[in-house]
Amino acid sequence: xxxxxxxxxxxxxxxxxxxxxxxxxxxxxxxxxxxxxxxxxxxxxxxxxxxxxxxxxxxxxxxxxxxxxxxxxxxxxxxxxxxxxxxxxxxxxxxxxxxxxxxxxxxxxxxxxxxxxxxxxxxxxxxxxxxxxxxxxxxxxxxxxxxxxxxxxxxxxxxxxxxxxxxxxxxxxxxxxxxxxxxxxxxxxxxxxxxxxxxxxxxxxxxxxxxxxxxxxxxxxxxxxxxxxxxxxxxxxxxxxxxxxxxxxxxxxxxxxxxxxxxxxxxxxxxxxxxxxxxxxxxxxxxxxxxxxxxxxxxxxxxxxxxxxxxxxxxxxxxxxxxxxxxxxxxxxxxxxxxxxxxxxxxxxxxxxxxxxxxxxxxxxxxxxxxxxxxxxx
Amino acid sequence: xxxxxxxxxxxxxxxxxxxxxxxxxxxxxxxxxxxxxxxxxxxxxxxxxxxxxxxxxxxxxxxxxxxxxxxxxxxxxxxxxxxxxxxxxxxxxxxxxxxxxxxxxxxxxxxxxxxxxxxxxxxxxxxxxxxxxxxxxxxxxxxxxxxxxxxxxxxxxxxxxxxxxxxxxxxxxxxxxxxxxxxxxxxxxxxxxxxxxxxxxxxxxxxxxxxxxxxxxxxxxxxxxxxxxxxxxxxxxxxxxxxxxxxxxxxxxxxxxxxxxxxxxxxxxxxxxxxxxxxxxxxxxxxxxxxxxxxxxxxxxxxxxxxxxxxxxxxxxxxxxxxxxxxxxxxxxxxxxxxxxxxxxxxxxxxxxxxxxxxxxxxxxxxxxxxxxxxxxxxxxxxxxxxxxxxxxxxxxxxxxxxxxxxxxxxxxxxxxxxxxxxxxxxxxxxxxxxxxxxxxxxxxxxxxxxxxxxxxxxxxxxxxxxxxxxx
Amino acid sequence: xxxxxxxxxxxxxxxxxxxxxxxxxxxxxxxxxxxxxxxxxxxxxxxxxxxxxxxxxxxxxxxxxxxxxxxxxxxxxxxxxxxxxxxxxxxxxxxxxx
Numbered sequence: 012x013x014x015x016x017x018x019x020x021x022x023x024x025x026x027x028x029x030x031x032x033x034x035x036x037x038x039x040x041x042x043x044x045x046x047x048x049x050x051x052x053x054x055x056x057x058x059x060x061x062x063x064x065x066x067x068x069x070x071x072x073x074x075x076x077x078x079x080x081x082x083x084x085x086x087x088x089x090x091x092x093x094x095x096x097x098x099x100x101x102x103x104x105x106x107x108x109x110x111x112x113x114x115x116x117x118x119x120x121x122x123x124x125x126x127x128x129x130x131x132x133x134x135x136x137x138x139x140x141x142x143x144x145x146x147x148x149x150x151x152x153x154x155x156x157x158x159x160x161x162x163x164x165x166x167x168x169x170x171x172x173x174x175x176x177x178x179x180x181x182x183x184x185x186x187x188x189x190x191x192x193x194x195x196x197x198x199x200x201x202x203x204x205x206x207x208x209x210x211x212x213x214x215x216x217x218x219x220x221x222x223x224x225x226x227x228x229x230x231x232x233x234x235x236x237x238x239x240x241x242x243x244x245x246x247x248x249x250x251x252x253x254x255x256x257x258x259x260x261x262x263x264x265x266x267x268x269x270x271x272x273x274x275x276x277x278x279x280x281x282x283x284x285x286x287x288x289x290x291x292x293x294x295x296x297x298x299x300x301x302x303x304x305x306x307x308x309x310x311x312x313x314x315x316x317x318x319x320x321x322x323x324x325x326x327x328x329x330x331x332x333x334x335x336x337x338x339x340x341x342x343x344x345x346x347x348x349x350x351x352x353x354x355x356x357x358x359x360x361x362x363x364x365x366x367x368x369x370x371x372x373x374x375x376x377x378x379x380x381x382x383x384x385x386x387x388x389x
Numbered sequence: 390x391x392x393x394x395x396x397x398x399x400x401x402x403x404x405x406x407x408x409x410x411x412x413x414x415x416x417x418x419x420x421x422x423x424x425x426x427x428x429x430x431x432x433x434x435x436x437x438x439x440x441x442x443x444x445x446x447x448x449x450x451x452x453x454x455x456x457x458x459x460x461x462x463x464x465x466x467x468x469x470x471x472x473x474x475x476x477x478x479x480x481x482x483x484x485x486x487x488x489x490x491x492x493x494x495x496x497x498x499x500x501x502x503x504x505x506x507x508x509x510x511x512x513x514x515x516x517x518x519x520x521x522x523x524x525x526x527x528x529x530x531x532x533x534x535x536x537x538x539x540x541x542x543x544x545x546x547x548x549x550x551x552x553x554x555x556x557x558x559x560x561x562x563x564x565x566x567x568x569x570x571x572x573x574x575x576x577x578x579x580x581x582x583x584x585x586x587x588x589x590x591x592x593x594x595x596x597x598x599x600x601x602x603x604x605x606x607x608x609x610x611x612x613x614x615x616x617x618x619x620x621x622x623x624x625x626x627x628x629x630x631x632x633x634x635x636x637x638x639x640x641x642x643x644x645x646x647x648x649x650x651x652x653x654x655x656x657x658x659x660x661x662x663x664x665x666x667x668x669x670x671x672x673x674x675x676x677x678x679x680x681x682x683x684x685x686x687x688x689x690x691x692x693x694x695x696x697x698x699x700x701x702x703x704x705x706x707x708x709x710x711x712x713x714x715x716x717x718x719x720x721x722x723x724x725x726x727x728x729x730x731x732x733x734x735x736x737x738x739x740x741x742x743x744x745x746x747x748x749x750x751x752x753x754x755x756x757x758x759x760x761x762x763x764x765x766x767x768x769x770x771x772x773x774x775x776x777x778x779x780x781x782x783x784x785x786x787x788x789x790x791x792x793x794x795x796x797x798x799x800x801x802x803x804x805x806x807x808x809x810x811x812x813x814x815x816x817x818x819x820x821x822x823x824x825x826x827x828x829x830x831x832x833x834x835x836x837x838x839x840x841x842x843x844x845x846x847x848x849x850x851x852x853x854x855x856x857x858x859x860x861x
Numbered sequence: 862x863x864x865x866x867x868x869x870x871x872x873x874x875x876x877x878x879x880x881x882x883x884x885x886x887x888x889x890x891x892x893x894x895x896x897x898x899x900x901x902x903x904x905x906x907x908x909x910x911x912x913x914x915x916x917x918x919x920x921x922x923x924x925x926x927x928x929x930x931x932x933x934x935x936x937x938x939x940x941x942x943x944x945x946x947x948x949x950x951x952x953x954x955x956x957x958x959x
Contacts, residue, residue, distance in 0.1 A: 023786075048789025048829055055795045115859075151957075175796040178785045188786040249842060250803060250934055251907040255957040268798075269907065269954050273842075276857045284664065286834055288481060288489060292848035293858040299846055304958040306846070309839035309934055311803050429920055431888075431941050436919060443888050445869040476939070511921050521924075523903045523914035524862065530918035533938075538886065538893045539866035565866045626903070626912045646862050656921070770916070771923060773908045803923040803934075808916075838920075839934075 016042045016187075018360060019206055019215035021194050021229060024054035025170065025345040026319075026352055027221030028177035033357025035184025036090075042213060043181070044206065047191040051283060053223060053345065056316020058246060058274045059170035059266075060259055061103060061347050064137045064162035065122060070325050071131035072372035076351065078133040081164045083350035088168070091176040094183055099173045100267035106165025107145065108261040109156050109301050116157040123160055137162040148258060153303040167259040169267055170346045189213075194222070197232040199334050204233075217336040219360055223319040226327075226341045234333030236375040237341055238322040243283065244275040245315045247291050249308040256302070263298050263305075271308060273298045283315045318343055328356060328373045330365050338365070339375070393497045394490070395472060399425045401717050402488055402501035403471075404479050404659065407435020408703045409695025410507030411462040412710030417505075418469035420718040420725035425499070426466070427477040427490055429838075433463050435509050435695075436529060437703045440537035451564040452536065453557070455599070455703070462707065481835035482506075482663040486690045489835070489848070496844050503690050503717040506660050507710060510653035510696035513675070513755065514812050515550065516762040518621040520649065521770055524628025528558045528650035541567025544645030547631045549573035549620055552652045552753040553600060559607040571642060572607065573617040573633055575651065577756045587748035594745030595704075614640075618758060622647050651755040655697045658805060662833040664688050669826040672750050673700055674760065675811060676830060682736070683716035684709055692716060700750075704742035711735055761815050768816065769809040771802020776816060783820045790814060790831045803839055806831045863896050876946040878902070883948075891937035891948055892918060892925040902927075907954040926951055933959045 020031040023045030031043045046052075063081050067074030081103070088101040110116040120139050126132065141158045148161075181188050192208035197218065199205070204218045220229045226237040251269035259265075262274050276290045291313055299306040319341055321327045326342030338360055342348055359365045401417040403410045406428035414426040434441035438459025446452055466473070474492060481489035486501045512527045519525065528548060534540040541562050546569050548559055555572070562569055584591075591597055607613070619634040622644075632641040654675035657667060666687035667676040677699040684692040692713040695706035712735045718726045730738075762768060762776040774797050779787075782796040790806075790813050793799050799813055800806035806813075810831055818828045836845070871886040878900050885894035892915045895902035903912040904926060915925035918938045925937040930947050933955035937948075 045786075048787075048791045049832065052795075055791070171795050171798070175782075175785075178796070182785060190786050190788045190792075247842075247845065250839065251954045253954045253956045277860065278857050284832070284834075285483065286481075287854070288835070288845065288848045289850045289854045290857050292846055292850045293854045295842050296846035296850070297858065299842055306841065306843035307932060307958065308842050308955075309803070310836055310842050310845050311839050312801065312805070312834065313836065313845075314834055429939065431890075431939075440888070445871050445886070445888070446866065447868055447870075511919065512917065521911065521913060521916075523912050526915065527917050530916065533918040534863060534893050534896065538889050538897065539869040540863040540893060540897050541866060542862065543864035544862050567864075771908075773906065773911065803926075804921060807921045 016040050016213070016215040018217045018219060019044060019204065019213055020219045020221055021206065022221035022223060023188060023190065024052055024221070024223060025174055025349055026340060026342065027219070028174065029349045029352035030219055030221055030340060030357050030360065031186055032177045032180050032184065033353035034361055035181065035186040036353070037357060037361045039361055041186045042215065043186060043188045044192045044194055044208060044213065045188065045190045046193045051223070051317045053316055053319045054174050055171070056246065056314055057170050057346055058264070058272060059167050059346055060106070060261070060264065061101065061166045061168050062106065062344070063135050063164040064106065064108065064160060065126065067132055068126055068129065070372060071129055073325050074132035074135070076326070077344070077347060078135050078164065080348045080351040081166070083354055084168070087350040087353055091173070091180060095176045095179040097172055097176040097179060099176055100169040101166065102168070102259070103164065103166030104258060105161060105163040106167070106259045106261070107149065107159045107161050109145065109152065109159035111155050111297065111300055112157055119160050135162055135164050149256070151255060151302050151304055153300055155300045165259065167264050168346060173346070173349065194229065197229065199233065204337065217360060218338070220337070220339040221341065223341060224317065226339055230339050233337035234331040235329055235337060235339045236378065237327050237339050238375070238378050239320060239341070240322040241281060241320050242318050243278040243280050243315050244318055245286060245290055245294065245313060246275055247273045247295055247310050247313040250311050252308060255304070262294065263301065271305065281317055283317050286313055286315055319345065322378065326373045327375050328365060328370045329375045336363070392474065393492060393495070394425055394474065394499050396423065396499070398500040399423045399502070400721050401503045401505060401714070402427065402499065403505045403507055405435060405507035405509055405695070406430070406433040406473070406475070407507060407509045407695060407706065408437060408459065408462065409509070409706040409710035410435065410505070411466050412707040413505045413507060413694055413714040414471040415462070415466040415469050416711045416714035416729060417717055418471040420722060420729055422718060422721060424471045426471050426473045427479055428473070428475050429478050431475055433466070433473070434459050436533070438462070439533055444536050445539040446536065446565065452561060478838050479659060480838050480840050482659055484664055484688050491840050491844060494841065494844065496840065496847060498848070502721055503692065505710070505713045505717065506691060506693045506697055507695045508656045508659050508697045510700060511656045511807060512650060513652050513654045514808050515649040515651055515759060516766055516768055516812050517759065518766050519623050519628070521767050522622050522624050522628045523626070524624065524645055525622050525647045525649065528555055528648045531648050532558045532561065535561055535565060539565065541565045542646050543568050545570050545643055546646045546648065547571050547573060547642065547644045548648045549575060549617065549631070550650040551576040551755065552650055553596070553749065554653070555650045556600065556603045556607055558648070559611065560603045563607065563610055569611045570644070572611050572613045573620065574613060574615040575617045575620065575756060575759060576615065576753065578616055580752050580754055584748050584752035587751055591745035591748035596745045596749065620759070651759055652753055653696060653700055654811060655699060656807070657697070658807060658833055658837045660686065660693060660697065661830070662835055662837050663691060665691060665693070667830070669824065670699065672747070672754070674754065684713040685716065701743055701746060705739060708735055708739040708742050712739065760812065761819055762812065768812050769799040769802065771804050772798040774799045779813065779816050780820055783817060787817070788821070789817060789829045793817065794831065800831045805833065805837065865897060874942050874944050876942050876948055878948045879950060885942040889942050891927060891929060891940045891942055891946070894942050895937065895948070902950055904951045905953055910953055928959065931959060
């Protein structure tokens, strides 16, 4: 296979798909190189929040970036609907993080305070609410709920349908989605990139590395750096239920289909095939203490996914000095930031350079040689 | 009946009390191993010997002598020391042989030194237009009601499909005074020729004479149409008619009940969720676990016996159960193996029990049109996904069942792919020009059957588990 | 759709289906009792609301889902009847707390 593309996006998950879709939207000729049916795919395992509160402690630019994404999501949802007919069920009526007991309430209050005090961050009106105030919005909370934080910008979406909408949209934009083509080598010669895949070589004028944690391996091939620190998260999901939860929570949300998703753990274990039930037990126990009615619902599935996670928890968007035209993009919040990826990152890739005022803070140069600890709040 | 297991660990845990499980548990206990038998149903028997200890059908001839063999198996199990728990749903089994089982709304957690999976078979999906209509059931469903509650069809009843079970069920329904209006045989004509080379083994197997006399018994009373194609059920919210093509002519008949059957396939969910490697079986057209001669799987300590190991029928299941149990005894208490039948004797029993199987598999290999649907025919009953939906997803890039799940939620409902998995694999294989083995199957994980959230929440947890979840 | 064989001598058990008394037999599963009773036991699905009746009767298809003694989405084909049991035919999604 020898085809010329304006841009080859390596990785067909939510992040790569959003950027590719955004490039197609701008009229670029795009190829998306993806792996096959079984591979580590955060896009199939995520919790689907479009989430703002508590993001960006230690990096005010990330708060600004997140708020911008949250505000642009409505436009993304409506463009996808218009193009594909698929309703991604975006709901942005505010979200909660509930606390159990006084200690957790105190810790959360402390966090909210620190977020407010952070200079340069956008004000997104995160506030602490008492249990009785929470109850006005979430009447089914249990007696152990001590309160929680609320942010009016928070929301959620059907992330699988979003994923499908992007891939459906590829067709209309003439984007070639090429699965079963993991990239093993990248070189640049004669002003174009050559990507080696099991099904042959592919050439493109520009490339975007959007391969999740695999960016760590791919980035150095084109003079980029993407230190990753993946973790595992487990999620439990129930049968479909009549709507009962009007707002999403950090760890509980009811999908538009009616199922209740309960998340999520953070583990060092990186095997996504095995599950640790004792961890699911902590998650579900907390969920039923928050909403006692949940206890009788049936759990129909549970799974583990590997988080895409830059080493310090913040996104990496960068462009290569040595290989002009090569970009890298990876972040944990592929759902929340999808709108920015589709509109902003795609626009900057199309024009050939990232804009420092918008994404300069996310350059991997911040890591130095050894990387950094993750204190981003995940 | 809802009692928790008496111990936290056992030498052998057998899952499923059908022919293989009954035989395996009795054998392991006979050798003195601490043996636990867990079964989801209210009593022993599995599907083939369902309700063997409680059936209200007292006239032995009506169910047939092959059925009552089950009573002897139950008797020898009960004569031994096996601990038996019914209405026990195993929802998790892992590589460490840790088992989570739901009994009476609470979970118990036990550890086994050896696990013998005897989770048997389920009926192959029969995705024809209208198969989700009320009034369309599997033949096995009707047989379950017949055995356990002496219930027989009394409305306008059509049985459609192929295979030995279909004829057995028809005979049983007629013997109990039930009604069958028509039998639609979907066996492809070409299968008779394909099966011919294997006919000799079959003619000398016990299946032959029994099968022939049963077919004669049924054909004397019911109109049988052979060479049936393009089968469809129709009705508005309820089955009203069945239509089909035979001899180049389309026929439509009014019906209240349509019973479908095109063979059985291994029930793989628990084994797959434990990480047992499976391969596509090109003859039986299903996933079968990769096993050694003793039934040991790719996961150390887990053996599979019975139809879950590949369809072999009840007689073979009993022997495979004994072989797997003997292998467990040889590993855990070699000195006690002497009192059991020798492996050589068991293997020769198995060869005898498997005689004629290839003939049956070839003759009753279901036609592509009944395995691989098209258009608006529902494939995934839980999430109500059609064949066209699946093909549309292939067109936008779905390479296998797991990417398809992300696009369409197939297999995400409560049945967890049991009723759509094979269809999805074959449909995608056909659409992509790949083999089913290349397409693969859903990645299955615990819980393999739904459990309440409270039950999962009650799993014992450590400080580290809490730390992995709770954060500011 | 189904009738009982005369040789069935099991003792009767009375259950209630949406409040109406239905005669079952000891050892029947809820699904078998419903199918034998002649009542309209069609549930409607949680996805499209399409009507369904039990399909497999062996615990794998989940088309027999029914509310039993106030608990929704139980597999009727795996639960034996008990005297006085309250069965409700489910319409659409389960309600939380039931």
